[in-house]
Each structure stands twice: as structure tokens, then as C-alpha cells.
Amino acid sequence: MEHITDDLPAPRLGDRGLFPDLEAAVYLNHAAISPPSRRIQRALHACIATYAARGVEAFFTYNQQRAELRQDLAALLGADAGEIALTSGTSAGVIDVALCFPWRAGDRVVLFDGEFPANITPWQRAAAAFDLRTTLLPLEDYMRSHAPGLERLEATLRAGGVRLVAVSSVQFRTGLRMPIREIAALCREHGAELFVDAIQGCGATPLDVEADGIDYLACGGHKHLMGVEGAGFLYVRQARAAALRPNVAGWLSHEEPVGFLVQGPGHLRYDRPIRQRADMVEAGGWNALGHAALGAAVKVTLGLGVEAIHAHVAAYLDALEPALRERGFRSLRHPDPAGRSTLLCVLPPEGRDVVALHRALGARGVASSIPDGVLRFAPHWPNSQGELPTLLAAIDAALADA
Ligand SMILES: Cc1ncc(COP(=O)(O)O)c(C=O)c1O
Known part of the structure; x- marks a missing residue:
């Protein structure tokens, strides 16, 4: 069928090669809207082209x-x-x-x-x-x-x-x-x-x-x-x-x-x-x-498997959560792994305005969201722990100006 896309790289955990157009340096907004990968774009183009050529x-x-x-x-x-x-x-x-x-x-x-x-x-x-x-x-x-x-x-x-x-x-x-x-x-x-x-x-x-x-x-x-x-x-x-x-x-x-x-x-x-x-x-x-x-x-x-994706994101969040705590954020993550998802939601350090912090992070290439005043980070399979230094540097800079 038209959506077979063998010339594209295979999806791999921690690899954002299928998202070459993504502008944010660190995209942590999969709990809001995920950017479509090249595979999805290809499937969409194939669909519209098929309708254009064959109509009904x-x-x-x-x-x-x-x-x-x-x-x-x-x-x-x-x-x-x-x-x-x-x-x-x-x-x-x-x-x-x-x-x-x-x-x-x-x-x-x-x-x-x-x-x-x-x-x-x-x-x-x-x-x-x-x-x-x-x-x-x-x-x-x-x-x-x-x-x-x-x-x-x-x-x-x-x-x-x-x-x-x-x-x-x-x-x-x-x-x-x-x-x-x-x-x-x-x-x-x-x-x-x-x-x-x-x-x-x-x-x-x-x-x-x-x-x-x-x-x-x-x-x-x-x-x-x-x-x-x-x-x-x-x-x-x-x-x-x-x-x-x-x-x-x-x-x-x-x-x-x-x-x-x-x-x-x-x-x-x-x-x-x-x-x-x-x-x-x-x-x-x-x-x-x-x-x-x-x-x-x-x-x-x-293809990737939900268990494998979940474990990959859990390891990312296990590394991120203590770094946020060190900076004064209060984590809402459940103490028991059975109560955890791929969303890490935190309250900003005392006296920090979450709206300003979110804006400052966005300006530094970090995509996150603030549902009802909580700062939410939601990575997925393309995120890798290799981006954590960039993320933490952006958080430090955002804290400095927010
Ligand atoms: C828990 C939950 N339910 C539903 C929605 C949205 O539903 P819909 O797919 O109808 O836009 C969201 C977020 O947009 C959500 O976080």
C-alpha cells in the first residue's frame, strides 16, 4: 500500500532523525500535540495523492x-x-x-x-x-x-x-x-x-x-x-x-x-x-x-512496543526529576512506579511565576506546557538523555530571568 516507506530510517528509541523539521531543541510536549514524523507526513501525502489521482x-x-x-x-x-x-x-x-x-x-x-x-x-x-x-x-x-x-x-x-x-x-x-x-x-x-x-x-x-x-x-x-x-x-x-x-x-x-x-x-x-x-x-x-x-x-x-517506550521515557524522567528537585521544583510524580506515566509534572520553586517560566523555556527552545499552572514535561520515544544538559541549561537560564 502507498504508506510503505522503506527509504525512511527505522524509528529507534532516543533518535529524532524522523523529525528533521522540528524547531524546538528539546520537545517535551507530547502530552499536548506530537509533531508528525516523516512517516506520518509520507502517509498523508500518499493519501491525498491517491484521492487526487483516483477520486472515488x-x-x-x-x-x-x-x-x-x-x-x-x-x-x-x-x-x-x-x-x-x-x-x-x-x-x-x-x-x-x-x-x-x-x-x-x-x-x-x-x-x-x-x-x-x-x-x-x-x-x-x-x-x-x-x-x-x-x-x-x-x-x-x-x-x-x-x-x-x-x-x-x-x-x-x-x-x-x-x-x-x-x-x-x-x-x-x-x-x-x-x-x-x-x-x-x-x-x-x-x-x-x-x-x-x-x-x-x-x-x-x-x-x-x-x-x-x-x-x-x-x-x-x-x-x-x-x-x-x-x-x-x-x-x-x-x-x-x-x-x-x-x-x-x-x-x-x-x-x-x-x-x-x-x-x-x-x-x-x-x-x-x-x-x-x-x-x-x-x-x-x-x-x-x-x-x-x-x-x-x-x-x-x-514496532517499538509500548513497554519499551514506557521504560525508555521512565529512564529519561528518572534522570530529570532529581535535577529539577535540586533546583527547587516540587515533583507531583507518584512515589510508586505503578502510579507513574510518561508525564512529569512539577510546581515551580517558591515565588516563581509558572507562566513566565514557561515562556522563558519556550524562548530557549524547550517545548513544555502549563496545564492549570503545573509545569508539564512529556517526552516520548524520540527524546534521548543526551539532550538533558541542553534542557537543564535552558531551565537554569529561564530561572535566572523569570
Ligand atoms: C485527558 C484528556 N482527555 C481529552 C483530551 C482532548 O480530547 P480530544 O481528543 O477530544 O481533543 C485531552 C487533551 O487535549 C486530555 O488531556
């Missing part, structure tokens, strides 16, 4: 590429390809499940205070539309050890009425890796279902929907999967898909949705069943370019 015929090529992408995402997640829907990103998946879940009036939804709003707003809207009650639990409970958080969650579930718990696998503001498997076990014990926003983990922090007991998982492709914005996916466990209400269905959600376009007269009908599968949420035309990029990106991730 390109649809069939990229339909097959989407089938391959579903297989690759399933391999990445420990799922079946039939449990994957291609979406525009995390929010699309959250909204789809919030609207299609078989709610009963009075059901409770458990959310967490401090989550990225993408995993709050759709549940609030569903609560207003379907007469649900939402409960916000503190993430703070999980920060030093997971036990107090799990105890509070269990007490909440025991109180009854909870149909769904929605949580991110990795928290965007602290880098906290949530104990998803333990949360899932509690949900199962108390008859609740588990929804996971995986965008801060998927691609860099291991996750397995089967082993972890996840019912629904939404993700966008532009962070740790290193694709582009506007292309992501939704996982729905098949046993849960059967109960979903098709409230977001469109013309492509039916069984055999395109037959009437190629089979001659008499095939245009409006009563074909809606697929009771994850991909019922694929209502209309796909994001051909975005999914071509995601397809190439997922192949890179599978």
Missing part, C-alpha cells in the same frame, strides 16, 4: 487501510477489531457513549475532580438529558498511594445506584497513572461499568482492555500515538455494545450501508438494522487523511 476509487483503498487500522488498534489494546470504532478523537467517543448508554432515570455516574473537561462535560450533558446524578470524587486521594482513593470509590459504589465510572488512565495535570485494573474490579463487583479516557496513556503507558477490565475506552491520535488531530478511536466491549441505544447513528451505521450505491435499483431502504457494534457510532464519511496518519503512527508504536 481511493475510497476502497482507504477502506481497506481502515480495516488494517482497526486490526492494529485491536492489537495495541488487547481487543478484537470488531470492538473498535474510528472517531474524530477522545471527545467524540465520550459523547457517543454518554448519549448511547442504556441509562435509567436516577442512575449515578462517578467522575473525578481534576479530570480534563473532555471526560466531564458529556456526562454532565447526559445527566441533564437523561435525569442522571453525577458524583465527583477527589483525585487527590490517589496521589500518595492508591489505597485511600480505592476505599472511597468502593464506599461510593456500595452506596448503590452507580451505573458508570468515567476516569482517565493517566491524569493530564499530574501525570498520575490511575489503578485502572483495581477500579475495574470494584466496578464489576458492584455492577457498574467502566469508561476510560486513554489519551494521556495510549501509546506510551501500557494498557490492555481485556486484562484491565475496561468496558469503553476513548482516545485521540495526536498525543502519545503521534498521529494528527481529528482522528481517534473508541473501544466498546462487544458484550456492552449489544445494549447501546443507537442515538448517534447515521447512514453508515446500518448493516450494508453502501450497497444501494453499487447494486442497481431497489436497494435504497431506510429500515436496515443498525449495527450493534462499536462502529455503529461511525455515522458518516470518515476522516481519510487523519486515519491514514493514525494508521502509520500506530504501526510505529507497535
Whole structure:
């Protein structure tokens, strides 16, 4: 297929050779948006060139590429390809499940205070539309050890009425890796279902929907999967898909949705069943370019291996964290490696303005971000510890002028 790119160097941990255009000397912003590698750029060019040359015929090529992408995402997640829907990103998946879940009036939804709003707003809207009650639990409970958080969650579930718990696998503001498997076990014990926003983990922090007991998982492709914005996916466990209400269905959600376009007269009908599968949420035309990029990106991730990427980034952060502490930063990294992700979030030294510090770092070629006032460093597989002296020199200089 067109996206095969044998003349490009193979992706290697710690090597940014596939990112020759990247301007920042040290790019630590993969928790925001990843720069597309040469492989992704090549896949995008091939896709648009194929459409330019073949018009509608390109649809069939990229339909097959989407089938391959579903297989690759399933391999990445420990799922079946039939449990994957291609979406525009995390929010699309959250909204789809919030609207299609078989709610009963009075059901409770458990959310967490401090989550990225993408995993709050759709549940609030569903609560207003379907007469649900939402409960916000503190993430703070999980920060030093997971036990107090799990105890509070269990007490909440025991109180009854909870149909769904929605949580991110990795928290965007602290880098906290949530104990998803333990949360899932509690949900199962108390008859609740588990929804996971995986965008801060998927691609860099291991996750397995089967082993972890996840019912629904939404993700966008532009962070740790290193694709582009506007292309992501939704996982729905098949046993849960059967109960979903098709409230977001469109013309492509039916069984055999395109037959009437190629089979001659008499095939245009409006009563074909809606697929009771994850991909019922694929209502209309796909994001051909975005999914071509995601397809190439997922192949890179599978090739390197999420465990290997995670270990590579952990070693980088293990070296960076003490150097930051020495300079007066307070690290929010979890004391137990099981609670850590590939995000290192720190509070600036006493009296330092995080906005000014962030700006000063940017001016020195260090890309970072400051979600809700925390300085966040998020390296990935192309980062290498060889760049740490440059990074620390930039931090020292930024501290001097901020
Ligand atoms: C935890 C989390 N969820 C969701 C999003 C964004 O979702 P979407 O893919 O819909 O833009 C972000 C960051 O942008 C995030 O950090």
C-alpha cells in the first residue's frame, strides 16, 4: 500500500532523525500535540495523492487501510477489531457513549475532580438529558498511594445506584497513572461499568482492555500515538455494545450501508438494522487523511512496543526529576512506579511565576506546557538523555530571568 516507506530510517528509541523539521531543541510536549514524523507526513501525502489521482476509487483503498487500522488498534489494546470504532478523537467517543448508554432515570455516574473537561462535560450533558446524578470524587486521594482513593470509590459504589465510572488512565495535570485494573474490579463487583479516557496513556503507558477490565475506552491520535488531530478511536466491549441505544447513528451505521450505491435499483431502504457494534457510532464519511496518519503512527508504536517506550521515557524522567528537585521544583510524580506515566509534572520553586517560566523555556527552545499552572514535561520515544544538559541549561537560564 502507498504508506510503505522503506527509504525512511527505522524509528529507534532516543533518535529524532524522523523529525528533521522540528524547531524546538528539546520537545517535551507530547502530552499536548506530537509533531508528525516523516512517516506520518509520507502517509498523508500518499493519501491525498491517491484521492487526487483516483477520486472515488481511493475510497476502497482507504477502506481497506481502515480495516488494517482497526486490526492494529485491536492489537495495541488487547481487543478484537470488531470492538473498535474510528472517531474524530477522545471527545467524540465520550459523547457517543454518554448519549448511547442504556441509562435509567436516577442512575449515578462517578467522575473525578481534576479530570480534563473532555471526560466531564458529556456526562454532565447526559445527566441533564437523561435525569442522571453525577458524583465527583477527589483525585487527590490517589496521589500518595492508591489505597485511600480505592476505599472511597468502593464506599461510593456500595452506596448503590452507580451505573458508570468515567476516569482517565493517566491524569493530564499530574501525570498520575490511575489503578485502572483495581477500579475495574470494584466496578464489576458492584455492577457498574467502566469508561476510560486513554489519551494521556495510549501509546506510551501500557494498557490492555481485556486484562484491565475496561468496558469503553476513548482516545485521540495526536498525543502519545503521534498521529494528527481529528482522528481517534473508541473501544466498546462487544458484550456492552449489544445494549447501546443507537442515538448517534447515521447512514453508515446500518448493516450494508453502501450497497444501494453499487447494486442497481431497489436497494435504497431506510429500515436496515443498525449495527450493534462499536462502529455503529461511525455515522458518516470518515476522516481519510487523519486515519491514514493514525494508521502509520500506530504501526510505529507497535514496532517499538509500548513497554519499551514506557521504560525508555521512565529512564529519561528518572534522570530529570532529581535535577529539577535540586533546583527547587516540587515533583507531583507518584512515589510508586505503578502510579507513574510518561508525564512529569512539577510546581515551580517558591515565588516563581509558572507562566513566565514557561515562556522563558519556550524562548530557549524547550517545548513544555502549563496545564492549570503545573509545569508539564512529556517526552516520548524520540527524546534521548543526551539532550538533558541542553534542557537543564535552558531551565537554569529561564530561572535566572523569570
Ligand atoms: C485527558 C484528556 N482527555 C481529552 C483530551 C482532548 O480530547 P480530544 O481528543 O477530544 O481533543 C485531552 C487533551 O487535549 C486530555 O488531556
